[in-house]
Amino acid sequence: MASGLAALLDDVAAIAKLAAASLDDVTAAAGKAGSKAIGVVVDDAAVTPGYAMGFTPERELPIVWKIALGSLRNKFFFLLPGALLLSAFAPWAVTPILMIGGAYLCFEATEKIIEAVAKTTGKVDASPKVTELALSSAQLEAQKVSGAIRTDFILSGEIMAIALATVADRPFAIQAGALVVVSLALTIAVYGVVGLIVKMDDIGVHLAARQSAAAKAFGRGLVKSMPHLLKGLAFVGTAAMLWVGGGIIVHGLEHFHLNTVPHIVHDLSKLAGQVPGFGPVTEWLAFAGGASIVGLIIGGIIVAIVHFVPKRKH
Structure with a gap:
């Protein structure tokens, strides 16, 4: 009886260790996937506060x-279901969709x-503001939330695609767990930060x-700093989109063995990485800068196609 109980406890301990190892794998995979998607997360956190601005203070957090x-x-x-179906039945499509x-x-x-x-x-079109003035506050709120x-x-979608590409070589269960953790963690992080930003003033x-004089000074500083903070967030978000988007294009070209542009970017970043004492930092900055230039070129071509070519034809 004692030996049977000991065997059962051994089995329970083995299962617990396996579960803990699986949880560690999911956590590690989620951490890696989340770090790869950080540029898009920054942009998400930078873009969203604008949708809650312009309303009465009591409506800001409900909107968020x-x-x-x-x-x-x-x-x-x-x-998430789409990403898992893609991983299970069409993993070859992940890189093109990511690009x-x-x-x-x-x-x-x-x-x-x-x-x-x-x-x-x-040269700014003010017509959207005129449209907003014609709406009731409830209609405007619904419009902003929908947008x-x-x-x-x-x-x-971009976050999920980046996360999926990061854990594509892991077992299906680990992929699913990592995507769930990334989805929850990043949503909580992004909208927690957004809620804090919109209430800072x-x-x-x-x-x-x-x-307190110190509290008064700090409060006034917060209020005065808000416009600068929002401008800074917009700048960081735009830079992050260029760096992440350009980096995805560079890695995608490598995947399809179109190595000319990737080699240029990687060679320049390696050259920048030779700075004594700051090698990893300068290498990363050089790669981010190169990827941003690639992103700006790709973005400029698409903007020209979307906006200027149809106008010229018309």
Whole structure:
């Protein structure tokens, strides 16, 4: 009886070790996949606060919550099952789909740069603002939430594709677990940060009304820094889209043995990596810069095709 109980305990311990090892594998795979998608995550966190701005303070967090729920629906009802089906039945399609998504990121980033340049020259179409003024607050909120969820679908799709490509060589169960962890963790992280960003000015106003001189100064600093923070986030998000999108294109070209551009980017990054004491940093910066240039070129070509070619034909 004792020996049988000992054998049972040994089996339970073995199962527990196997489960722990599987959990470690899932966590490690999720961490690797999440780190690869960090550029898109930065852009997601940079883009989303704009959808909650312009409303009364009590509506800001509910709007962020609605967008977060929409993001979870995007991931768990559509993107995650689609990614797993793709992995199971058409793994060859992952790289082409990833490259299409990367090209879209390059296009969107380049379009943002062109819009920013147009704003500085005064060539801005104000008609969207006129349309917004004609809507009720509830209609405008629904429109903003819907637009944010559509944008999230594209960015989340890119995150899932990057994550899937990162764990494509792992067993199916590990892939599924890693994608679930990445989906939950990144959604919580992104919309937690977004919620904090949209309430920072309210926190600043609250602190500025306190009796403490230090709290007042800090609160005023928060309020004054918000426009600069949002501009900085927009810049970082655009740069991240170019670097990630261009990097995806470079790796995709390598996958299809079209090595001319990848060799140039890698050779330049290796050359930059020879700086004593800062090699890894300068190598990464050089690769990110090279990938961004590739992304800008790809994005510029797509922008020309989408916007300028149809106008010339017309």
